Amino acid sequence: MFYIKTNISNGVEIKIDLFEDEIYTQCPKCGKEIQINSEELADIIKDQCLASTNVYCKDCAKEVI
Ligand SMILES: [Zn+2]
Numbered sequence: 001m002f003y004i005k006t007n008i009s010n011g012v013e014i015k016i017d018l019f020e021d022e023i024y025t026q027c028p029k030c031g032k033e034i035q036i037n038s039e040e041l042a043d044i045i046k047d048q049c050l051a052s053t054n055v056y057c058k059d060c061a062k063e064v065i
Pocket of ligand 1: 027028029030031032056057058059060061
């Protein structure tokens with residue numbers, strides 16, 4: 001099990017369980033929400049830094065590539 005841990009204020013910490021069907025990103029061009037599955041996520045982590053990665057939705061990917 002993986003989870004996201006974040007400090008929301010001094011000493012207040014939250015943990016959110018991470019399920020592979022609950023990973024989302026947002027298209028940097030149109031703002032559309034995109035669901036990422038674990039295989040796609042593995043590809044992203046393998047090739048580049050997760051935090052700086054932009055994943056375009058199908059429509060915008062056509063224009064970008
Ligand atoms: Zn888009």
